[in-house]
Amino acid sequence: MIDRSRRWANRSLARLQTAGRLTIAQFRQQKLQLLLAVIGVALAVLAITLLVSTGLGVLETGQEQFDTADRDLWVTSSETRMTADGGGGFENTLYDSRTLSTEMESHDGISDAVPLAFDMAYLDNGETDEPQSVVATGVSGGGPAVEVTEGGELPTDPHFVDDPEEVETTREVLIDQETARTHNISVGDTVSVGGSLTAAQDTQFTVVGISSTFEEMSGAPTVTLPLNEFHRITGTTETEPATFITITVEDDADVEAVQQDLESAYPEYEIRSNQEQLSAVLQEQVIHLAAAGALIVLALSAGVALTVSLLSLVVYQQRQTFAALTAQGVSSSLLICTVIGQGLVIGVLGGTIGVALTPPAVIGLNRLSELVVGFEGLVQTAPWVYGVAVGIAVGIGTSAAMIAGWRVSRSAPLDHL
Amino acid sequence: MANSHGQTSTPSAVVSASDVRKVYTQGSNPGRIARALGRSPPPTISAVDTVSLAVSQEEIVGLAGPSGSGKSTLLHILAGLEHPTEGTVTFQGTELAALSRRGRTRHRLEHIGIVFQHFHLLNSLSARANVALPLVELGVGKRQRRQRATDLLERVGLGDRITHRPGELSGGERQRVAIARALVTDPALVVADEPTGELDTDTGRTILQEFQRVAENRAVVLASHDRETLDICDRLLRLRDGSIADRTSRGEITG
Numbered sequence: 001m002i003d004r005s006r007r008w009a010n011r012s013l014a015r016l017q018t019a020g021r022l023t024i025a026q027f028r029q030q031k032l033q034l035l036l037a038v039i040g041v042a043l044a045v046l047a048i049t050l051l052v053s054t055g056l057g058v059l060e061t062g063q064e065q066f067d068t069a070d071r072d073l074w075v076t077s078s079e080t081r082m083t084a085d086g087g088g089g090f091e092n093t094l095y096d097s098r099t100l101s102t103e104m105e106s107h108d109g110i111s112d113a114v115p116l117a118f119d120m121a122y123l124d125n126g127e128t129d130e131p132q133s134v135v136a137t138g139v140s141g142g143g144p145a146v147e148v149t150e151g152g153e154l155p156t157d158p159h160f161v162d163d164p165e166e167v168e169t170t171r172e173v174l175i176d177q178e179t180a181r182t183h184n185i186s187v188g189d190t191v192s193v194g195g196s197l198t199a200a201q202d203t204q205f206t207v208v209g210i211s212s213t214f215e216e217m218s219g220a221p222t223v224t225l226p227l228n229e230f231h232r233i234t235g236t237t238e239t240e241p242a243t244f245i246t247i248t249v250e251d252d253a254d255v256e257a258v259q260q261d262l263e264s265a266y267p268e269y270e271i272r273s274n275q276e277q278l279s280a281v282l283q284e285q286v287i288h289l290a291a292a293g294a295l296i297v298l299a300l301s302a303g304v305a306l307t308v309s310l311l312s313l314v315v316y317q318q319r320q321t322f323a324a325l326t327a328q329g330v331s332s333s334l335l336i337c338t339v340i341g342q343g344l345v346i347g348v349l350g351g352t353i354g355v356a357l358t359p360p361a362v363i364g365l366n367r368l369s370e371l372v373v374g375f376e377g378l379v380q381t382a383p384w385v386y387g388v389a390v391g392i393a394v395g396i397g398t399s400a401a402m403i404a405g406w407r408v409s410r411s412a413p414l415d416h417l
Numbered sequence: 418m419a420n421s422h423g424q425t426s427t428p429s430a431v432v433s434a435s436d437v438r439k440v441y442t443q444g445s446n447p448g449r450i451a452r453a454l455g456r457s458p459p460p461t462i463s464a465v466d467t468v469s470l471a472v473s474q475e476e477i478v479g480l481a482g483p484s485g486s487g488k489s490t491l492l493h494i495l496a497g498l499e500h501p502t503e504g505t506v507t508f509q510g511t512e513l514a515a516l517s518r519r520g521r522t523r524h525r526l527e528h529i530g531i532v533f534q535h536f537h538l539l540n541s542l543s544a545r546a547n548v549a550l551p552l553v554e555l556g557v558g559k560r561q562r563r564q565r566a567t568d569l570l571e572r573v574g575l576g577d578r579i580t581h582r583p584g585e586l587s588g589g590e591r592q593r594v595a596i597a598r599a600l601v602t603d604p605a606l607v608v609a610d611e612p613t614g615e616l617d618t619d620t621g622r623t624i625l626q627e628f629q630r631v632a633e634n635r636a637v638v639l640a641s642h643d644r645e646t647l648d649i650c651d652r653l654l655r656l657r658d659g660s661i662a663d664r665t666s667r668g669e670i671t672g
Contacts, residue, residue: 327496
């Protein structure tokens with residue numbers, strides 16, 4: 001019994017060694033096929049790592065944005081949806097936002113409640129033919145942290161009382177760094193900002209500082225101005241709408257308890273924590289998420305299809321020799337082991353190359369995204385992504401080889417002799 | 418033991434075929450619906466028709482006949498590569514029909530050596546590795562595999578070519594590697610289909626001498642059109658339309 005087991009083990013080992021030698025020998029003879037298959041798998045792996053890294057980066061960037069905002073709760077009256085006519089802004093459906101935020105501030109545990117509004121506007125510095133479309137962001141004095149990199153901060157905006165026209169305006173704005181650079185605008189310059197092309201030529205503001213806080217959040221050029229001025233240029237002084245009311249709780253208050261308290265007091269509004277708000281924003285990007293998922297599936301399918309077809313080609317070229325060996329009595333398991341060996345080599349090489357190409361591709365994509373949309377570090381990878389990618393590559397190679405090997409085992413020797 | 422054709426299957430026969438028929442169907446049989454719609458069964462071709470023969474040790478039997486006469490099919494049936502539609506094939510007392518697919522593969526590995534017209538060597542392996550490959554299946558150790566392959570290659574005159582790949586060898590040398598591969602498991606029966614078909618006359622003669630040496634302690638069956646190849650046979654069976662049309666002994670062949 002022991003002798004039989006030992007003989008079986010020795011024979012299996014000899015088969016594996018022979019299959020390994022055959023695999024290497026076959027690849028030496030078919031370098032082009034090997035190269036093409038490896039490139040196919042490497043591209044599939046690269047597509048997967050980059051798509052997953054982009055997803056990770058979006059999550060990480062989103063989380064960072066919420067952390068930077070230094071808010072605890074987000075109040076909205078409906079979905080926080082990107083709108084086609086919003087120029088990258090949000091729907092402003094939270095009406096009478098100042099009164100509402102003042103009310104909310106009076107609740108126990110709330111330190112401040114600040115409305116935040118986004119809408120499309122136009123910026124004209126008098127030197128270009130047409131005003132540039134920008135995202136106008138209205139913030140109140142106690143609003144979310146606006147990081148100013150150059151110049152001064154915005155003044156605290158006054159609350160409209162009965163007649164908005166009676167409120168004194170300061171006509172001061174912040175612009176983002178990229179817009180300042182592109183249009184050669186400096187602190188102290190005068191620009192026109194308006195809710196329409198015509199209005200943009202009539203309403204002048206002084207640039208008091210440079211801030212990219214909301215440019216990084218919206219991915220578009222931004223002009224930040226006091227909330228009352230925002231409502232004035234967008235023609236919404238009557239309803240004073242906002243996209244969000246952001247809430248900071250007191251240091252010793254329990255965020256969850258405050259959230260529950262607000263939810264019961266304002267059932268018509270959505271009250272979300274930072275994490276819930278990020279999830280809600282991401283869930284509204286379902287089409288993009290589905291597209292990314294489809295791309296991953298396509299990349300995987302393309303990798304499998306390419307490897308199967310190339311391995312099938314390799315097997316097809318060797319069909320007569322394999323048939324002759326089967327006729328001679330060589331078992332199909334040795335031939336299948338050889339084909340699987342070829343698939344493994346393709347998977348490991350393709351996976352390694354795909355993973356090796358990921359870091360430079362991430363750097364390139366980050367530079368591109370910074371240039372195009374202004375986000376820094378949009379694509380972020382992690383060690384586990386590499387591990388999963390290599391696993392998938394080996395899986396692609398092995399599964400493709402198993403399909404090709406199965407075809408070898410199914411064919412009768414005389415079919416090819 | 419006599420069959421319907423009066424061919425005696427001697428007890429010392431290495432392989433014997435008794436009333437063997439092989440019928441091929443051209444296309445697939447119609448399904449139930451196709452039959453109900455009146456589709457008739459596909460036509461059949463009888464490749465081998467009620468053939469009996471026995472091949473003894475140290476005997477070379479030649480199968481001759483025009484293309485399509487059934488000689489390759491009969492060769493494959495004797496080698497256990499093909500199942501006869503009717504009749505039995507017995508190899509050293511074992512009926513091949515009783516063996517499973519895996520059993521037949523093992524049977525070929527242990528008892529049959531096959532030489533093909535187009536050699537069918539693995540181009541990526543050396544001559545020695547090609548010859549030694551079937552021994553892996555038999556569980557022979559690496560050193561013994563290399564030694565036996567080297568011995569056989571030396572025997573067929575390729576002692577100085579053992580590390581060469583098939584692409585670096587001439588047609589005759591490749592066929593000698595194929596013969597060495599067929600002999601490496603020490604089979605009782607060697608079958609060859611047009612073994613000199615790809616070779617020039619002089620190289621073909623060298624290969625035929627190899628076959629004569631091969632037959633010294635085993636049975637050999639050759640299928641060929643070539644007169645010189647058939648001249649080395651002890652017995653010659655001429656096939657026509659799947660049946661044996663003529664049997665000739667050595668004296669009659671050379672005479």
